[in-house]
Amino acid sequence: MTSRPVRLLIVGPQGSGKGTQGIRIAETFGIPVVSTGDVFRANVAQGTDLGQQVKSIIDAGQLVPDELTSAVVRDRLAQPDAAAGFLLDGYPRNLAQVRHLDEFLSSRDEALDAVVVLAVSREESIARLHKRAAEQGRADDTDEVIAARLSIYETETAPILEVYGERGIVDEVDGVGSLDEITDRIIAALHARGLARSAAA
Template identity: 40%
Template structure:
């Protein structure tokens, strides 16, 4: 199966993508992973991306598209893939359409993870990260540390990342609404979109997603 996963920041796309990819035995292709792999391998596209990132500029669509195409052409993606974070705007969606047309492939589904905006803000702004080990993550409401401000695992200081502050989250949501959300309507015209509530336990959301895919 070939699936695109869409949703605002804080919707749990990465978590759901990992579960779905494992259940469906297809690779999880995430934009962040593409960038890291190309940069670490020193590919021409990775070098271009790094130039823009060092200058504090957005990586152009053509670079991201090139990375995504290269990954979709790898052997493990021959039987399908799950795209997470790509496409992120109409230009990228149109480029993906063109690539699939050229290769004689098609998308099977676009899963739209829906979360109320206030819940997104609560989820992200409540995160607290350990300064000693960033893999130790807590939440002031959903998974609080036993002692406020102190990591349960190693005793390190817990802090709120700049990206997780409420005003930053709301700006990220504005970008999502203006740039990424329009691709949902783009894919609705192709009859591919299923909207899924991303509220509740992770397993419940995964079950909804699997049911939506099996109905395709």
């Protein structure tokens, strides 16, 4: 049986484990993870026109604007391996990017199937980020830096989840527990929506 394309977005604060869970879920469904950071790095490494634009902005210490971010993601989603579905990680991160993604997907007669939100308390996120900083020797992960990142997530992501919540596609999953427990919760939520895992998984 050929399963239909599955188009997902995973959302969660820094320290929620969304990167790890995103990879696990994408493997389960046989779809690529489309992470803005990875896509930026790939374009820069390949020296594409988009990559050169991104590099000059990052080198200048500026944030990549929404229009350029969306153009890079559109280019990635147009590649053949994303035809069978994808899992977005880190995009869209604000309402402007939601609008850009909506326009792109609707032009292809597509839409997101589900938005997985990893629910982790601010205290848990901070504890995990401190642990990660200590393990990786990241002295720049100070209390102030961590608090600033979490505040940006809270102010920019809340409106996004409101939009997707109104569409009835948000699945909030408890992000505390073992890796396998959290993965199982996500898969159970997606199965409840009738989304089938890849036959190859």
